[in-house]
Amino acid sequence: MPLHPDRLFPADERTRAIARELHRSTADLPLVSPHGHVDPRLLAENRPFPDPARLFVVPDHYLTRMLYSQGVRPDELGVPSAAGGPSEADGRAIWRRFAEHYFLFRGTPSKLWLDHTFAEVFGIDQELSADTADEFYDHLAARLAEPAYRPRALFDRFNIEVLATTESPVDSLEPHAALEALPATGGRKWGGRGGKVVTTFRPDNLVEPGWPGWRERVDALAEITGQDTATFDGFLTALRRRRQDFIAAGATCTDHGNLTAATEDDPKAAAEIYARALDGEATEAEILRFPALMLVEFARMSADDGLVMQLHPGANRNHNQWLYEGWGRDVGGDIPGATEYTRALKPLLDAFGNHPRFRIVLYTLDETVFSREIAPLAGGYASVFAGAPWWFLDSPEGMRRFREAIHETAGFHNTAGFVDDTRAFCSIPARHDVARRIDAAYLARLVAEHRMTDGEAAEVAVDLAYNLPRKIYGLDPHPSPRPTVPLRSTSPKPE
Structure with missing residues (x-):
């Protein structure tokens, strides 16, 4: 959005x-x-990148942890079993399940990051939900197939x-x-x-x-x-x-x-x-x-x-x-x-x-x-x-x-x-x-x-x-840049 x-x-x-x-x-x-x-x-x-589910959901324990706290098992989200057991392989099914539960992230940093990524990186200007899950998935998949991504x-x-x-x-x-x-x-x-x-x-x-x-x-x-x-x-x-x-x-x-x-x-x-x-x-x-x-x-x-x-x-x-x-x-x-x-x-x-x-x-x-x-x-x-x-x-x-x-x-x-x-x-x-x-x-x-x-x-x-x-962190420091724009004075004026 x-x-x-x-x-x-x-x-x-x-x-x-x-x-x-x-x-x-x-x-x-x-x-x-x-x-x-x-x-x-x-x-x-x-x-x-792989399909949207394997890019955003499967490897992100911030997301899978929240859904598991509400009863969604990791295998339902495509998380590989430690013993090699079955887990959901259909990326669209994983994405739909995630979208159905996106409301759980309201007000969390995960939603801040994801909304920013959807809007600024992928150009999506609507809210993810069960109703928009497939539209999101198709848009993301199309972008991920492009060389620019x-x-x-x-x-x-x-x-x-x-x-x-x-x-x-x-x-x-x-x-x-x-x-x-x-x-x-x-x-x-x-x-x-x-x-x-x-x-x-x-x-x-x-x-x-x-x-x-x-x-x-x-x-x-x-x-x-x-x-x-x-x-x-x-x-x-x-x-x-x-x-x-x-x-x-x-x-x-x-x-x-x-x-x-x-x-x-x-x-x-x-x-x-x-x-x-x-x-x-x-x-x-x-x-x-x-x-x-x-x-x-x-x-x-x-x-x-x-x-x-x-x-x-x-x-x-x-x-x-x-x-x-x-x-x-x-x-x-x-x-x-x-x-x-x-x-x-x-x-x-x-x-x-x-x-x-x-x-x-x-x-x-x-x-x-x-x-x-x-x-x-x-x-x-x-x-x-x-x-x-x-x-x-x-x-x-x-x-x-x-x-x-x-x-x-x-x-x-x-x-x-x-x-x-x-x-x-x-x-x-x-x-x-x-x-x-x-x-x-x-x-x-x-x-x-x-x-x-x-x-x-x-x-x-x-x-x-x-x-x-x-x-x-010792990363070969460059000369310190100064602020990139001139600051207008916004400080409160003395009364």
Whole structure:
């Protein structure tokens, strides 16, 4: 349906006018996406997208989770069974089922993103419902068959400057090599260091010995790197070598999704647990302790090679055991938990928090720690930055609360800007637009309250949308652009 130009701006007309002007200063800036989960094969192969259901519904756990909460089983939405059982294969049937339930998303960020995508990317100006399902499906399918809707064409149309994907150390980097071999477009190469598409090193499945297949992945790491991993020193050497492969493929960051933020600096204990894990004799307590020990080892590596650490703790993965057993990981069965950072991170920060080459970006699913822990840590260590609201919090209200809770202690420049953290490629512009509008609304309030000038707010808006993500995530910062339009004075006049 048509998008309202003032969506997400303040209801108060005076402040809304300021927000409009601030949004104008960022609306046309390139998109910087330093953390996400788009499959690099999508861009390397550049094949047409599948049918609308498999583009929008099947892979998106935000959508399938909501429908499952109302009794629609994942197999009815085409989600593949973990055991290879049957699931709906008819894309039109999946789409109709989704459209019948679209009302469930009223007022949610998912609907904001989807409505933006339907309107701005695909040119649809009506509401999705059971009555319009087939019309939507046919329109989307026709567009997806056009060359202009191939992934790389959309990448350039979306004005994406850089997109980071996420791979494990035992994943193939061939898609990134294929991207690097492509002819440059728009004066920039597609892959490799400084390319449009870069990788991110995420080693979770190698530091959780309780994760099924852990030993096989350790062996695969040995084969990929040519390094014996029978000892802990060998394991660390193999990880260091693999990080160099990722750096060659453009990586500037690592990503760590540990259950908690716990860290421990004890290489001897780590080596002992590793040896027992290889023998299948590690206790449950040791299995839970090993990721905390490895976070410090990864910090040690980052201090050497300069990769920026990202820490995403607090997700109780696969909490819905029935969903996990039936359909596997990442289908909507994860639940946030309370997370402590101050004591948990002290061993890591004691060792590297003041190291000139070390940088860590902290995310959270527990917004109670925004002002109590994340902001003071970001404001108290040169190496620590507050990451954007993530996952369950990447919503308009979550973003507003984040700004209100973080800013007074950490300021703006100890935050790392926006990351879209998405697998849904076509939603990337929508997610960035939401973030830029929320930031414009927040800054407009500061201007209206005479806490910032128009010019200061415009510069901060550009920093949050563009400069800070490039700087904090090590993405070869360009010269800082100034606001793209002259700002008319919209501040309230003194009475």
